[in-house]
Structures are given as C-alpha cells and as structure tokens.
Amino acid sequence: MAFCRSSSRIVLSLVVLGLVCPARAEEADEVALLKDITVAANADGVTIRIDLSHPREATSHELKSPHRVWFDFPDTQVRSGTISRPVNHKLIKAVRAGQFSAEPPIARVVLDLSGDHSLKLARADEGRVLFIGLGKGGGRPEEKPARRPTVSVAGGEWAEEGDESARFVLRLSDMAPVRAFYLDDPERVVLDIEQACIAGPAADPSLRNGLACDVRMTQFESDVVRLVIELRSPAGFALRKLLNPARLELRLARGETRNRLVVIDPGHGGKDAGAKGYKAGLLEKDVVLDIGRRAAELLRGKGVRVVMTRDDDTFIPLSERPGMANNLGAHLFVSIHCNAMPEGKKGTRSGTEVYYHTPISSSFAEVMLKEFTDCTETTARGTLSRRFVVVREALMPSVLVETGYIDHPDEGAKLADPSFRQRCALGVVHGVMRYLERGDLKSVAALD
Numbered sequence: 204m205a206f207c208r209s210s211s212r213i214v215l216s217l218v219v220l221g222l223v224c225p226a227r228a229e230e231a232d233e234v235a236l237l238k239d240i241t242v243a244a245n246a247d248g249v250t251i252r253i254d255l256s257h258p259r260e261a262t263s264h265e266l267k268s269p270h271r272v273w274f275d276f277p278d279t280q281v282r283s284g285t286i287s288r289p290v291n292h293k294l295i296k297a298v299r300a301g302q303f304s305a306e307p308p309i310a311r312v313v314l315d316l317s318g319d320h321s322l323k324l325a326r327a328d329e330g331r332v333l334f335i336g337l338g339k340g341g342g343r344p345e346e347k348p349a350r351r352p353t354v355s356v357a358g359g360e361w362a363e364e365g366d367e368s369a370r371f372v373l374r375l376s377d378m379a380p381v382r383a384f385y386l387d388d389p390e391r392v393v394l395d396i397e398q399a400c401i402a403g404p405a406a407d408p409s410l411r412n413g414l415a416c417d418v419r420m421t422q423f424e425s426d427v428v429r430l431v432i433e434l435r436s437p438a439g440f441a442l443r444k445l446l447n448p449a450r451l452e453l454r455l456a457r458g459e460t461r462n463r464l465v466v467i468d469p470g471h472g473g474k475d476a477g478a479k480g481y482k483a484g485l486l487e488k489d490v491v492l493d494i495g496r497r498a499a500e501l502l503r504g505k506g507v508r509v510v511m512t513r514d515d516d517t518f519i520p521l522s523e524r525p526g527m528a529n530n531l532g533a534h535l536f537v538s539i540h541c542n543a544m545p546e547g548k549k550g551t552r553s554g555t556e557v558y559y560h561t562p563i564s565s566s567f568a569e570v571m572l573k574e575f576t577d578c579t580e581t582t583a584r585g586t587l588s589r590r591f592v593v594v595r596e597a598l599m600p601s602v603l604v605e606t607g608y609i610d611h612p613d614e615g616a617k618l619a620d621p622s623f624r625q626r627c628a629l630g631v632v633h634g635v636m637r638y639l640e641r642g643d644l645k646s647v648a649a650l651d
C-alpha cells in the first residue's frame with residue numbers, strides 16, 4: 204500500500220487561473236458525516252452517543268403512539284447509508300439513522316421509545332458529539348476507534364474532456380466502498396471513498412472541459428477520502444467501478460433541454476372543480492389551469508416543447524392524462540394541483556408537497572420541491588410516494604405538485620393572486636429546467 208499521510212485533513216486544492224468557481228471552495232467540503240451511533244445501557248437507563256465529523260445543530264420532533272423522537276441533522280450524510288442499533292431496554296427499543304433527504308442532505312436519527320420518556324441532551328467536542336440520556340443514563344458510550352484505511356487513492360485524471368461531457372478517473376490501490384452525491388450552491392458532485400487515504404494529487408490542474416471548474420480531494424476523515432468536482436452549471440453524473448486495475452470512473456454530462464417534451468397537467472376541470480378555496484368562487488380547477496398556462500408559456504420561451512392535458516375548462520378522466528404523455532413519448536410529466544384540508548380542519552395547514560410514485564421520479568420530485576419552494580417561499584412539506592393514477596401510470600419521470608393549501612386563508616389568498624401564480628409557474632419551470640440540465644445520468648449510477 205502506498206504511503207498514507209498522518210495529518211487528518213489534507214487539502215489538495217487546485218487553483219486554476221482564469222476559471223472562477225461560483226462560491227468559496229471550502230464550502231463544498233462541509234457536508235458533515237454522521238459517523239456512528241453507540242449505545243450504553245444498564246438497569247437505570249440508556250445513553251446514546253452520536254458522532255459527527257462537523258458540529259451540527261439538530262432539530263428534534265416527537266410523535267406519540269408509538270412514541271418516537273427523531274433528530275434531523277442539516278447538511279449531513281449518514282456515513283454507511285443506514286445505521287440500526289437495537290437496544291431492547293424497558294425505555295427504548297432501538298435507535299436508527301438514515302438519509303432523510305439527499306438534497307439538501309439531511310440525516311435523521313430516530314429513537315423508538317417504549318413510552319413518553321424525557322430525554323436529556325448534552326453536547327461534547329464542540330458540537331461534534333451529541334449524548335442523549337434516558338432514565339438515569341446508561342454510562343458513557345465510547346466512540347469506536349477509527350478504522351484504518353486499507354486503500355490508497357493514487358490520483359486522478361480526466362480521461363475525456365468535452366464541452367458537453369467529460370470523464371474523470373480515480374486510480375485506487377484496491378476497490379473501496381464509495382458513495383456519490385450531488386449538491387447545489389455551488390453545483391458539485393461529491394465522492395466519499397471509504398477506508399481510503401490520499402496518495403496522489405486529485406487531477407492535472409489544466410481543466411479543459413466545459414463542465415467542471417474545480418477538482419479537489421481531501422482526507423475528510425482519517426479513513427474517508429472526499430473528492431469534490433465543482434461544476435460550472437448543472438450536469439448529470441454516473442459512477443462506474445472498474446477492476447484490474449481498480450478505478451472509479453465518474454462520467455459527467457450536460458442534459459439536453461431544447462426540444463425536450465414536457466406534458467403539463469392542470470388537475471381537475473369542467474364538472475370536477477377540485478378543492479374549494481377559503482372564499483366563495485375560488486376553485487382549484489381555475490387556479491391550476493392558470494399556473495399551468497403560465498408555466499407552459501415560460502417553458503416554450505426556453506425552447507422546451509410543451510403539451511397541456513387541458514388548456515381550457517374541460518373535464519378529462521384521470522388515466523387519460525398520463526396516457527397522453529405516454530403516447531407522445533414525453534420526457535417529463537408535471538401535474539399541478541392545490542391541496543385542501545378535510546371538513547372540520549379547514550385552514551389549519553399550509554405549504555407545498557410533491558408526490559411521485561415510480562423510482563425514476565424520486566429525484567425529479569426532490570428537485571421540483573426545492574426549486575418550487577425557493578420561488579414561492581412556501582413551506583416545503585416534503586416529497587411523498589403515493590399511488591396516484593397520474594404519477595403511477597406515466598412511464599417518464601412524473602410528479603404531482605400540490606402547490607399550496609387553497610382552503611388556508613393566507614395561502615388561499617396568495618393562490619388567488621395572479622402575481623403569486625406567476626411565481627408558482629416559475630417554480631415549476633425551474634424544477635423542470637434544473638432536472639433536464641442534470642440529465643438522465645444519475646439514474647444509471649452504479650453504486651454500492
């Protein structure tokens with residue numbers, strides 16, 4: 204194995220003259236890792252220890268029946284994807300962690316409690332460690348010693364550099380577990396190579412391709428090498444593992460946006476008015492038709508082809524809507540709706556949800572929710588998988604955007620306002636464009 208440096212953090216940042224990246228380089232390295240969870244238990248109580256690579260302030264939430272408390276860590280990746288620690292104590296059954304959201308990266312730690320027990324929280328190591336105590340505590344759980352790296356990253360280089368696509372190859376002494384993820388602000392692809400240490404420079408500093416503007420590699424943890432490729436604008440990526448010799452091949456490509464066909468589906472219509480607004484005369488079918496028309500016009504202005512399932516106040520059966528997109532061979536399908544609470548709970552909820560069903564649609568749903576809520580400043584209530592006909596039957600990436608709650612007095616008043624509907628349309632357009640720019644590569648990423 205090649206020489207491994209002992210310093211815990213080596214930054215090999217390659218400054219390229221004349222190429223300016225949109226934000227400070229170090230920011231890209233600051234997505235924390237949730238490294239491990241350890242538990243100590245005795246007859247009097249339980250103590251849970253959560254170890255992070257960087258200080259993070261978690262938000263906590265509670266759910267009764269069954270009693271559950273969860274903590275969300277912003278800008279954090281769970282190191283091994285998921286962590287499960289059965290405790291089987293009278294106070295708590297288990298602790299588990301998973302990646303709640305990929306973009307933005309949010310790690311969620313869930314405590315499955317046996318009842319309504321109070322928790323004592325304490326932080327240590329400048330916020331890198333969170334202790335959670337139940338009962339009188341179960342002692343002091345220790346962090347497991349860091350695993351020793353067994354693989355060295357000999358270096359990397361561009362194997363192919365074009366204006367619309369590029370290929371970067373990292374040479375390893377042996378194959379290692381790797382995690383790839385995409386982040387924006389600035390747009391970048393990140394590879395975390397486990398059990399590894401740096402033994403060579405990240406890349407030849409002369410970038411000649413039209414996609415990347417910086418490449419840097421750091422010893423992020425004592426046994427995690429992080430490679431960050433910063434992009435000039437959104438692009439798709441796919442990772443391949445190659446053996447003999449061991450290499451990681453990262454393919455980048457700019458997605459096609461011009462002449463892509465998007466089907467916009469304003470919900471309801473005709474005899475089906477959809478949800479009723481907070482005031483008389485405000486109907487979902489009218490609001491979503493207006494948003495859909497505005498979105499279609501904006502998309503056409505960007506060279507995207509658009510077909511609307513309805514462009515007037517007509518009734519269209521549900522399955523005809525995705526059927527239309529399937530027959531046309533559309534690239535994307537976007538259904539637009541307004542939400543409402545049931546009778547007795549009217550006006551109690553506001554915010555945006557994006558629904559999807561097929562696996563190829565989940566990243567489109569995430570991009571759409573982020574772009575939409577950035578434009579409208581509505582509360583992002585999450586992306587949810589549901590068996591709705593329109594998103595279930597479409598063969599292409601498809602989402603249903605519940606723009607906002609029309610029965611809520613404030614949000615309903617916004618949805619009645621044409622300038623807000625223009626922002627909703629812009630949100631849909633940004634979601635579509637951002638997804639198309641990132642291309643289809645992500646869906647074929649070959650990961651562990």
Ligand SMILES: [Zn+2]
Pocket residue numbers: 470471477478487540541
């Ligand atoms: Zn609806």
